Amino acid sequence: MRAVDTGGYLKGRIRREDIISAAAGVYGEVGYHGASLREIAKRVGMSHAGLLYYFPTKEALLAAVLERRDAEDAEREQLASPPGLEVLRHYLALASHNVRHPGIVDLYTRLAAEAVAPDHPAHEYFKRHYDEARSGVRDSFRVLAESGELRPGIDPDQATVTFIALMDGLQVQWLTTPDAVDLVASLRFYLQSLLTVPLD
Amino acid sequence: MRAVDTGGYLKGRIRREDIISAAAGVYGEVGYHGASLREIAKRVGMSHAGLLYYFPTKEALLAAVLERRDAEDAEREQLASPPGLEVLRHYLALASHNVRHPGIVDLYTRLAAEAVAPDHPAHEYFKRHYDEARSGVRDSFRVLAESGELRPGIDPDQATVTFIALMDGLQVQWLTTPDAVDLVASLRFYLQSLLTVPLD
DNA sequence: CCTACCGATCGGTAGG
DNA sequence: CCTACCGATCGGTAGG
Numbered sequence: 001m002r003a004v005d006t007g008g009y010l011k012g013r014i015r016r017e018d019i020i021s022a023a024a025g026v027y028g029e030v031g032y033h034g035a036s037l038r039e040i041a042k043r044v045g046m047s048h049a050g051l052l053y054y055f056p057t058k059e060a061l062l063a064a065v066l067e068r069r070d071a072e073d074a075e076r077e078q079l080a081s082p083p084g085l086e087v088l089r090h091y092l093a094l095a096s097h098n099v100r101h102p103g104i105v106d107l108y109t110r111l112a113a114e115a116v117a118p119d120h121p122a123h124e125y126f127k128r129h130y131d132e133a134r135s136g137v138r139d140s141f142r143v144l145a146e147s148g149e150l151r152p153g154i155d156p157d158q159a160t161v162t163f164i165a166l167m168d169g170l171q172v173q174w175l176t177t178p179d180a181v182d183l184v185a186s187l188r189f190y191l192q193s194l195l196t197v198p199l200d
Numbered sequence: 201m202r203a204v205d206t207g208g209y210l211k212g213r214i215r216r217e218d219i220i221s222a223a224a225g226v227y228g229e230v231g232y233h234g235a236s237l238r239e240i241a242k243r244v245g246m247s248h249a250g251l252l253y254y255f256p257t258k259e260a261l262l263a264a265v266l267e268r269r270d271a272e273d274a275e276r277e278q279l280a281s282p283p284g285l286e287v288l289r290h291y292l293a294l295a296s297h298n299v300r301h302p303g304i305v306d307l308y309t310r311l312a313a314e315a316v317a318p319d320h321p322a323h324e325y326f327k328r329h330y331d332e333a334r335s336g337v338r339d340s341f342r343v344l345a346e347s348g349e350l351r352p353g354i355d356p357d358q359a360t361v362t363f364i365a366l367m368d369g370l371q372v373q374w375l376t377t378p379d380a381v382d383l384v385a386s387l388r389f390y391l392q393s394l395l396t397v398p399l400d
Numbered sequence: 401c402c403t404a405c406c407g408a409t410c411g412g413t414a415g416g
Numbered sequence: 417c418c419t420a421c422c423g424a425t426c427g428g429t430a431g432g
Contacts, residue, residue, distance in 0.1 A: 031231070031233070047418060048410095048411080049412085049418070050418065052411085109313055109316060110314075110316075112313070114231065114310075114313070116372060117230070123376070127376055130377050158385070158386060164373065165366055165369030165373050166362055168365075168373065169367065169370070170361070172313060172316060173364065173368065177331065180330065185358070189355065238425085238427095248426095248427080249401080249402070249403080249404090249428085253401055253402095256428090258426095258427065258428090
């Protein structure tokens with residue numbers, strides 16, 4: 001009966017994952033502050049007090065959502081390329097994945113905007129997120145600059161900040177006016193305008 | 201006693217302006233949904249019920265904030281240039297003004313992110329805002345394309361969407377990690393990379 | 401404009 | 417995991 005006896009722990013882990021997924025959905029719709037534990041709990045079929053059995057506070061649940069996002073990022077990082085063109089293509093692929101999963105875009109956009117407030121519980125998370133994103137992209141643009149694949153006169157550091165800003169800004173504009181924005185095409189257009197070689 | 205008798209109306213108008221300013225500040229800090237009428241009222245020195253004497257609902261106050269923003273935009277539009285380089289320089293000047301007034305950036309960033317939700321009371325406002333911004337910038341890029349001031353191969357429509365997205369994304373990134381982002385320099389860098397002539 | 405109040409909702413706790 | 421409850425806060429109304 002071993003297989004059955006471990007069921008308690010397994011069920012708990014599954015339950016936690018369900019709660020995290022539901023929370024991510026609600027955060028995307030109404031932000032973190034706008035999300036109530038009662039709404040999240042309802043979506044997973046329990047009372048809000050039951051949810052607090054798994055996550056002791058509202059902030060602990062947010063931390064779990066962000067941790068899972070990091071874990072998923074790290075998983076993708078496993079198959080990450082060395083700095084260069086491939087990294088930029090990887091961002092294009094990510095954007096194209098996101099367009100098919102608007103919930104992810106909603107979650108990220110809503111939380112990033114809320115978290116500009118220094119006392120927001122996700123503020124440090126997004127600071128770190130931006131630092132890491134910049135350093136990864138910067139390495140790639142520098143490699144491209146040295147190999148002559150970056151257009152002459154283009155500063156790799158400026159290319160980095162603007163590229164990341166472009167992704168963020170396109171997401172807001174796309175969510176607001178989806179018919180007027182082709183997220184992937186715009187990103188491709190920008191990258192191509194910086195390069196001397198074809199992206200694909 | 202005529203001059204004194206009109207005082208009642210004048211004081212009311214000033215009071216309304218004070219409330220709108222306080223509301224804009226709170227929206228920038230905690231968003232529209234996170235803002236309470238009591239906090240806004242406290243900043244202008246009255247009770248929240250008193251505030252509701254001037255603005256009958258929470259949404260009416262938001263509408264007034266957005267209306268004043270439009271009025272300020274229209275005022276600036278008065279001295280607007282015909283489509284072309286001057287319009288882009290005008291956006292640079294606006295960005296440089298915003299950097300010295302972070303509250304404006306906060307307000308815009310917070311509301312824009314909240315308003316991606318179709319049922320947000322500012323959703324239609326931001327849809328219109330994006331439509332108008334795109335059509336103004338697009339005209340300028342098209343003029344520049346015809347005069348050869350836009351780099352060959354650059355699609356004016358793509359330049360438009362990405363330019364506006366860049367402004368939005370830079371604002372979020374700048375608010376989160378101010379030391380790592382030079383908002384005006386990044387904007388200038390991008391515009392210059394699209395042009396065949398020096399911006400300044 | 402204020403005080404006083406309403407019903408609704410919030411995160412969290414007690415006690416099983 | 418639940419029911420039942422707590423104190424706090426919300427937008428809005430009544431009645432001056």
